[in-house]
Amino acid sequence: MPAYEVVALVTLLGVLAYALLGGADFGGGVWDLFASGPRKEAQRRAIAVAMGPVWEANHVWLIFVIVVLFTAFPVAFRAMNVALFWPFHLVLVGIVLRGAAFAFRAHGHEAAGVPLDWGRVFGAASVITPVLLGASLGALSSGQVRVTDGVVAQGGETAWLGPFPLAVGVLALAVCAYLAAVYITLETEGPLREDFRRKGLWAWLVGGVVSLGTLLLTRTEAPRLWGALTTPPAGLVVVAGVLLAPASAVALWYRRFAWARVLAAGQVVLLLAGWAMAQWPFLIYPDLTVADSAAPPATLRAVLWVVPIGMLLLIPSLWYLFAVFKGENPSAARDAARDHERSAGR
Amino acid sequence: MSELFAARTQMALSLGFHIVFAAVGMALPIMMLAAEGRWLRTGDGDALRLAKTWARVTAVLFAVGAVSGTALSFELGLLWPTFMEFAGPLFGLAFTMEGFAFFIEAIFLGLYLYGWNRLSPRAHWLCGIPVAVSGAASGILVLSANSWMQTPAGFDLTPEGRVVNVDPIAAFFNPAYGLMALHSTLSVYQAVGFAAAGVYAYALLRGRRPERAAYNRRALAIAMALGGVTAILQPIAGDRLAKQTTRHQPAKLAAMEAQFETERGAPLRIGGWPDEEGQRIDYAIEIPGLLSYLATGDFDGEVKGLADFPRDEWPPVRVVHVAFQVMVGCGVLMAALAVWFGVAWWRDRRAGRDPTARRGLLRALVLAAPLGFVAIEAGWTVTEVGRQPWIAYGVMRTAEGVTPATGVPVTLALFTLLYLGLTVTLIVLLRRLSRGEGDRARAADGPASAHAGGSHAGV
Ligand code: HDD
Numbered sequence: 001m002p003a004y005e006v007v008a009l010v011t012l013l014g015v016l017a018y019a020l021l022g023g024a025d026f027g028g029g030v031w032d033l034f035a036s037g038p039r040k041e042a043q044r045r046a047i048a049v050a051m052g053p054v055w056e057a058n059h060v061w062l063i064f065v066i067v068v069l070f071t072a073f074p075v076a077f078r079a080m081n082v083a084l085f086w087p088f089h090l091v092l093v094g095i096v097l098r099g100a101a102f103a104f105r106a107h108g109h110e111a112a113g114v115p116l117d118w119g120r121v122f123g124a125a126s127v128i129t130p131v132l133l134g135a136s137l138g139a140l141s142s143g144q145v146r147v148t149d150g151v152v153a154q155g156g157e158t159a160w161l162g163p164f165p166l167a168v169g170v171l172a173l174a175v176c177a178y179l180a181a182v183y184i185t186l187e188t189e190g191p192l193r194e195d196f197r198r199k200g201l202w203a204w205l206v207g208g209v210v211s212l213g214t215l216l217l218t219r220t221e222a223p224r225l226w227g228a229l230t231t232p233p234a235g236l237v238v239v240a241g242v243l244l245a246p247a248s249a250v251a252l253w254y255r256r257f258a259w260a261r262v263l264a265a266g267q268v269v270l271l272l273a274g275w276a277m278a279q280w281p282f283l284i285y286p287d288l289t290v291a292d293s294a295a296p297p298a299t300l301r302a303v304l305w306v307v308p309i310g311m312l313l314l315i316p317s318l319w320y321l322f323a324v325f326k327g328e329n330p331s332a333a334r335d336a337a338r339d340h341e342r343s344a345g346r
Numbered sequence: 347m348s349e350l351f352a353a354r355t356q357m358a359l360s361l362g363f364h365i366v367f368a369a370v371g372m373a374l375p376i377m378m379l380a381a382e383g384r385w386l387r388t389g390d391g392d393a394l395r396l397a398k399t400w401a402r403v404t405a406v407l408f409a410v411g412a413v414s415g416t417a418l419s420f421e422l423g424l425l426w427p428t429f430m431e432f433a434g435p436l437f438g439l440a441f442t443m444e445g446f447a448f449f450i451e452a453i454f455l456g457l458y459l460y461g462w463n464r465l466s467p468r469a470h471w472l473c474g475i476p477v478a479v480s481g482a483a484s485g486i487l488v489l490s491a492n493s494w495m496q497t498p499a500g501f502d503l504t505p506e507g508r509v510v511n512v513d514p515i516a517a518f519f520n521p522a523y524g525l526m527a528l529h530s531t532l533s534v535y536q537a538v539g540f541a542a543a544g545v546y547a548y549a550l551l552r553g554r555r556p557e558r559a560a561y562n563r564r565a566l567a568i569a570m571a572l573g574g575v576t577a578i579l580q581p582i583a584g585d586r587l588a589k590q591t592t593r594h595q596p597a598k599l600a601a602m603e604a605q606f607e608t609e610r611g612a613p614l615r616i617g618g619w620p621d622e623e624g625q626r627i628d629y630a631i632e633i634p635g636l637l638s639y640l641a642t643g644d645f646d647g648e649v650k651g652l653a654d655f656p657r658d659e660w661p662p663v664r665v666v667h668v669a670f671q672v673m674v675g676c677g678v679l680m681a682a683l684a685v686w687f688g689v690a691w692w693r694d695r696r697a698g699r700d701p702t703a704r705r706g707l708l709r710a711l712v713l714a715a716p717l718g719f720v721a722i723e724a725g726w727t728v729t730e731v732g733r734q735p736w737i738a739y740g741v742m743r744t745a746e747g748v749t750p751a752t753g754v755p756v757t758l759a760l761f762t763l764l765y766l767g768l769t770v771t772l773i774v775l776l777r778r779l780s781r782g783e784g785d786r787a788r789a790a791d792g793p794a795s796a797h798a799g800g801s802h803a804g805v
């Protein structure tokens with residue numbers, strides 16, 4: 001396997017980690033915006049409790065992907081940044097507002113008089129950002145971004161506004177919302193847990209409809225991708241993903257929350273892996289392959305030294321973080337709620 | 347406004363914004379650790395309260411640092427795609443390593459901020475160490491990328507301009523790296539130390555809450571320990587760096603010193619207002635021979651002037667010169683203040699007096715609070731504007747690296763509004779935190795209040 005293929009695989013793993021972890025944090029923001037019913041505030045609190053210790057670490061996966069892209073695939077990185085100039089800028093506004101809003105709001109009850117309702121900002125930015133990220137990914141598969149000698153042809157900068165990329169964006173949003181709801185069922189209990197279970201089932205239903213629609217669009221809008229998605233080997237992976245989807249919903253329905261989490265994550269992994277296999281060997285279809293856009297071998301080798309050493313530090317640290325704060329921990333939100341009521345009572 | 351100018355401004359704005367939060371994210375954890383460590387050793391309740399206050403400030407500012415840093419890593423590509431295609435494989439390794447430092451920092455900060463009740467006190471304190479270490483590491487690593495732009499290394503160019511013989515390790519250890527990393531790392535500790543010292547000196551001066559005097563004194567001592575030591579080292583590092591700049595980037599040095607003609611025994615020009623067209627400087631105080639000495643180590647050494655360079659390779663002289671004066675001025679003032687503080691502290695301790703009763707010293711510390719951050723922004727202006735018109739010194743011009751996309755003035759306006767909004771909100775928030783309203787709200791929260799965010803009361 002040539003070095004650039006290994007680095008491409010590392011990049012894909014980064015995308016997967018970001019989707020599973022960072023994606024759920026976006027989903028948390030979505031449910032913050034759509035918090036409803038008598039337990040509205042408790043729902044928001046549960047989301048904040050779940051995200052607080054981990055969101056910044058989860059967010060670094062995105063930086064990791066960007067950095068590996070410009071180090072190892074500079075030609076594609078250049079073209080991508082020209083074609084996605086607008087959606088990426090809007091993503092940045094979303095990311096900055098969302099992160100800042102989360103931190104500001106955490107201290108909001110101490111700082112009345114802060115201009116702007118940062119809670120709303122947090123929710124709204126969490127909805128818009130995954131749509132834009134999904135649309136950006138969609139644009140790179142759509143065949144509408146044409147590149148010659150590294151230069152993006154006229155029209156490439158609006159590719160993300162096509163029906164197919166936007167459908168991918170909405171799908172990304174639904175996936176984020178689904179993941180978040182499923183994960184949070186493991187950190188809540190009683191009626192609050194039921195709230196998130198119900199939200200999860202709704203998100204699953206919406207996600208299902210959107211994915212069907214997206215798949216149909218793929219047929220007409222991105223025929224090469226469609227062809228690859230529907231034949232082995234990518235086809236097999238996609239089918240496995242499609243089978244897991246109802247399985248995770250069934251687990252959620254029967255309140256097998258731990259199972260639902262594993263199956264939901266597995267479903268996302270398989271669908272993204274299927275997409276990557278169908279997209280292979282292109283980074284930007286149809287003009288830039290992974291091989292064409294790769295950095296010189298010396299750089300790729302250096303990356304392949306740095307990444308494993310970094311992972312040696314990262315994986316035990318991540319394990320420790322999640323061991324301390326995650327796992328089945330239904331009382332977390334209860335503790336928080338109790339403390340909140342106590343402080344409100346004084 | 348031209349696209350190029352807008353892109354440069356947007357980059358400068360984003361970097362100038364980020365560095366403030368990056369500095370706090372690097373330095374405050376050290377102060378937090380010192381305070382919590384003291385509490386562990388002595389049971390001093392004030393030290394614990396300090397640790398918690400600083401943790402809370404870190405929580406908010408780190409989040410802004412993280413998201414503004416994310417914006418930067420995208421902006422490198424969005425604004426300078428052609429440059430990144432060239433530079434990515436060369437300086438990308440530094441960013442890849444920095445990525446892991448970010449992971450470790452974010453993970454252990456999560457553990458530290460939210461783990462007051464879930465970890466034993468000792469484990470909690472230990473979780474702060476990787477935060478401080480990886481914060482420093484991320485600052486040091488990213489500097490390799492910047493110093494590479496000053497002294498590009500690790501590749502050869504063919505006559506047609508193709509990049510060959512790529513050696514990312516040589517690029518990483520480019521010639522300017524070591525001293526730049528040292529000087530800029532000192533700068534963040536110095537700036538945060540002085541800023542914090544100013545806040546507590548102000549509280550001591552006002553003395554509105556005498557019961558908190560011991561707390562404020564403790565805070566002042568920790569802040570000045572960090573800020574004072576670095577302030578004394580900084581001019582030494584800066585002097586070394588200037589000598590290095592003379593060798594690597596003579597045009598930048600000439601702009602810093604407003605040296606238009608090549609000359610032996612060149613005078614040091616303090617202050618003044620350079621006139622680029624007239625090739626002279628007005629109102630400067632000149633000290634004969636000193637510039638030659640500082641730049642070359644010999645009072646009679648030759649200092650290259652701007653006239654030796656083609657006109658289209660001059661950096662903007664006025665900006666670079668004035669910014670350099672501001673940095674050095676701040677540096678000299680802070681070093682002097684650090685010496686004053688050190689001597690006063692030592693004498694008073696020996697005599698059993700309270701050094702914080704010296705109101706003159708406290709007033710000076712209040713006035714000096716912003717100087718470190720002013721010097722950081724000015725220093726970066728020297729480095730980055732002084733590098734113009736090159737994006738990679740001597741190899742690629744900034745104009746060649748810029749994006750072909752149209753609409754940068756719009757994104758610049760967007761980001762200006764965004765950062766303005768965040769700044770206003772932060773000021774309001776931090777003022778409230780500093781008035782101690784946070785303390786009261788927290789106290790009422792009781793233990794294990796996990797309402798997203800800072801530290802929790804009750805260990
Ligand atoms: C607290 C902040 C601070 C203080 C007090 C000083 N500096 Fe500084 N200086 C910086 C913060 C800084 C910086 C922001 O960190 C820079 C920008 C790039 C870098 O590596 O450090 C810098 C750059 C910088 C450069 C430019 C290097 C180049 O671009 O090639 C020189 C020559 C000096 N400094 C010299 C000095 C001297 C002689 C000082 C004497 C007092 C001094 N600095 C104080």
Ligand code: HEM
Nearest residue numbers: 354357358361362365488491492726727730731736737744
């Ligand atoms: C955080 C501290 C930094 C500050 C305050 C800073 C400041 C600036 C300023 C003022 C400019 C505009 C110069 C001009 O166009 O006249 C600039 C440009 C730039 N800087 Fe920095 N810089 C910092 C660190 C870095 C680092 C670590 C990198 C590493 C890659 C970097 C990369 C760039 C790039 C790519 C440009 C745009 C090209 C150019 O204008 O030459 N900067 N920076």
Ligand code: HEM
Nearest residue numbers: 063367368371372408411412415416418419448452481485
């Ligand atoms: C001298 C200049 C710089 C220093 C000292 C510095 C340092 C830091 C530090 C300490 C952090 C941790 C966050 C915090 O503490 O608030 C951080 C965050 C970050 N910085 Fe910078 N930085 C510099 C310039 C840059 C540049 C030029 C880039 C990108 C091109 C960048 C990208 C990032 C990113 C992506 C993060 C977010 C990491 C996270 O999510 O935890 N930084 N930076």
